């Protein structure tokens with residue numbers, strides 16, 4: 001799939017000045033990423049810096065309550081608190097080996113910006129992060145963390161002041177500074193090679209989970225569930241199970257109110273279009289993108305998910321803010337694990353599936369921990385008594 005096309009989705013829909021650098025990146029990736037040296041350096045950093053492998057945890061209390069066996073892949077336990085570090089390490093190593101001195105990245109919830117700041121500090125690369133003003137305000141602690149690690153954080157004030165605007169700003173910077181800069185894209189989105197490269201770096205999640213699940217139960221799960229912003233933790237989980245008899249479920253940000261397939265749910269309700277260099281599913285302009293979780297506030301989605309939807313390999317559903325917040329609280333209370341608001345969408349979907357009773361075993365990707373969301377949660381719940 002050298003042009004990056006996923007059955008018509010994907011591709012490299014970018015202006016001329018970006019064609020050549022993306023081609024160079026694709027070549028560097030194809031040549032270097034599979035070499036033993038690269039793989040062993042990456043493996044070492046994933047283990048010693050990031051904390052892999054992450055555990056597979058059987059959520060017995062939640063399982064007892066809803067009548068299905070629910071297992072959590074604990075990406076929330078990684079350094080930085082989310083799966084984003086898997087991809088950031090891979091791309092930063094590649095950038096360094098290709099002679100780049102500077103990293104730029106977009107971020108929504110701040111988890112990818114934090115992961116990029118961490119690897120920038122680790123590998124001695126200058127780091128600049130683009131973040132919408134709206135997200136800077138609701139993810140203040142992550143902004144501070146990024147700055148503490150030496151990254152510059154640029155507040156983006158155009159458009160809706162969200163993740164999509166941060167991507168636009170980062171793409172412009174990349175076009176101006178391709179000579180010395182690597183754009184460390186944070187999800188399985190953008191022009192080729194990003195969707196397949198980020199997938200490959202995140203697919204360690206599913207490889208580990210598949211082996212752990214089999215070791216533990218002797219079988220594969222009936223269903224695999226993940227939240228979908230751009231779609232990297234979901235593809236990272238699903239990839240190892242692609243050829244298996246495992247049903248895939250993606251939970252998108254459904255925003256406020258009862259019409260949960262509007263808001264930030266391009267797979268459940270978008271149309272085919274081009275955005276940020278890729279052909280994929282995109283929300284219509286008149287839909288206001290909004291989810292309680294900054295990491296799911298994106299009007300597009302990775303092209304491989306668009307393909308999965310088109311061929312019926314994965315079912316995508318919008319989860320409302322209310323449902324996600326209820327799941328956030330429920331996992332905290334039943335298991336003593338506070339999930340990220342993004343991951344809470346996956347928990348909510350898993351609970352729905354358990355209640356429906358069609359699957360005996362459900363594997364959920366717990367993509368991140370909820371520390372960054374304390375302020376949002378505290379504004380929603382009154383726990384004073």
Ligand SMILES: Cc1ncc(COP(=O)(O)O)c(C=O)c1O
Nearest residue numbers: 111187229230231232233295368
């Ligand atoms: C914890 C967590 N999960 C999920 C996401 C969504 O990204 P993706 O769909 O690429 O996994 C984010 C994005 O910021 C995140 O912070």
